[in-house]
Amino acid sequence: FGTHRLLQGDLRFRRLGLIVIDEEHRFGVLHKERLKKLDPSIDVLSISATPIPRTLHMALGGISNISIISSPPYRRQPVMTYAGPWRDDLVREAVMRERARGGQVFFVHNRIETIEAVAARIRMAFPDLSVDIVHGRMEEKKLEEAMLKFSRRETDLLVCTTIIESGLDLPGANTLIVDNAQDLGLAQMYQLRGRVGRREEQAFAFFFYPTDRAIPYESLERLEAIAGLTDIGGGFALAKRDMEIRGGGQLIGTRQHGHIDRIGFNAYFRMLEEEVASESGREPDQRVRMDIRLPVVLPSSYVPQSSVRIALFRRLLRVDSLPEVLDLEKEIRERFGPVPQSVSFMIASAKIRSMGHRNGLQYVRCTLKEIQAGGDPERLKGLASGRPGWVLSSGGVLTGPGGYRGMLGLADMVCARQGTSMGEEGNG
Known part of the structure; x- marks a missing residue:
């Protein structure tokens, strides 16, 4: 067991085979990569209730594996969560x-x-309550005393910083009030929310933002996301929403969030595969580049x-031949029944990606308004011949x-020459 001290270069390990990174979202890219470089054969297990966008993006894209533990502890109830502008009446009601x-x-x-000023106002508003303060700059002894008093239920209300966001299990505390929540990240809010409702009691969490200033749109999106979390074990869903808001970060670089405008998973894999093919003397991958500009789930x-x-989802991204796509499509139908429209769309995309190059396709850009497919003009002419609506x-x-x-x-056109038609599919 250890902290960041394990990352120091002066430490040597005799037989290191497994690294477990708890609270993975607290480590930077360079920290995690330094651990992996200790030995190429080391297995790394990263654990997080709310994985950072870059980590989740890599897992969803197939660069790393992912497992989800979603079963809650016995009799645990979901925390009722509110996010909105500051309201004195709601704060008073929650405390009382x-x-x-x-x-x-x-x-x-x-x-x-x-x-200190906030604690003073709370003492004035609730004179019958025992109020204490904790924060990271307190003397260690005073901090310990304050936390022990709270754990012994000698303190009714604890005014604190985000120092409490992890490592506490206090069953007596079942209401959380956060002011200026617009300044917190989703992972922080989720961790704070996890400090209440640790047993069977119904817990409440309130995330307030001030009414006297403009709140950035991204902050409002985060608050809306945390308020919409109604199920126990929703950290994975929240992490996906965080990735949508902040972007998936850099695959080649150290930023752990941010929208990837210059390189995404498809581009990353294509570059990697082309380089490997070049070094090994093989023909590079000919799969069609897909640029999908509409939500597909x-x-x-x-x-x-x-x-x-x-x-x-990962298998649909990875298939590279029409027989593989057809086998996967058959498996999906047998396991889950007639496919909905969005799944038909994903299957069609996989068929185009794997077979389009044989019909002269090099790239496809799809929006709600239109599809643009580029490539060899002569071969595309034959592909679109006699197809109404295609120019x-x-x-x-x-x-x-x-x-x-x-x-x-488009998938129907591509597959028609291979003796397989999208017409064989139902949209469910």
């Missing part, structure tokens, strides 16, 4: 309700410079288990209807 049932309250104010109503949905420009760009209809139509 908790005290009426003999419980305790966390009040998170993440600014040490003003925490595997619905949870169709495939309930998150881990299975992820595995299917080939002199520059070799084939344009047709967008969305699901367009993608299924």
Whole structure:
């Protein structure tokens, strides 16, 4: 066991075979990569309730494996969560309700410079409550004393910073109030929310933002995401939402979030495969480059288990021949029944990606409005011949209807020459 001290270059390990990184989201890219470089054969297990966007993005894209533990502890109830503008009446109601049932309250104010003033206002508003303060700049002895008093239930309300966000298991505290929540990340809010509701009691979490200033749109998205988390074990869903808001970070680089405009998973794999093929003297991969500009998901109503949905999504991205796509399509139908439209879209995309190059396709860009497919003009001319709604420009760009209809139509063209048609599919 150890902290970041294990990363120091002066340490040597005799027989290191497994590295377990707990609270993975607290480590930077360079920290984690340094551990992996100790020995190329080392297995690395990263654990996090809310994986950072880069880690989750890599797992969803197949660079690393992922397992999800979603079963809650016995009789644990989901935390009722509110996010919105500051309301004195709601704060008072929350505190008094908790005290009426003999419980305790966390009040998170993440600014040490003003925490004393906030605590003073709370003491004035609730003179009958025992109020204490903890933060990271306190003397170790005073901090320990304050936490021991709270654990012994000698303190009713603890005004604190985010120092409490992990490592605490205090069953008496079942109401959390956070001010200036717009300054916190989703992972922080989720960790704070996890400090209450540790047993069978119904817990409440309130994330407030000030009413006297403009709140950035991204902050409001985070608050909306945490408020919408209604199920126990929702860290994975929240991490996916965080990735949507902040982006998946850099695959080649150290940023752990941010939208990838210059390189994504498909580009990364294509570059890697082309380089490997070049070094080994083989022909590089000829799969069509796909640029999908509309939301496409595997619905949870169709495939309930998150881990299975992820595995299917990754397999659809990886198949590189028409027989593989057809086998996977057959498996999906046999396991889950008639496919919904979004799944038909993904299957069609896989067929185009794996077989389009044989028809002169090099890239496909799909939006709700239209599809643009580029490549060899002569071969594309034969592909689109006799197809209403599809137009080939002199520059070799084939344009047709967008969305699901367009993608299924293009896949039908591509597969027709191989003796397989999208017409064999139902849209469910």
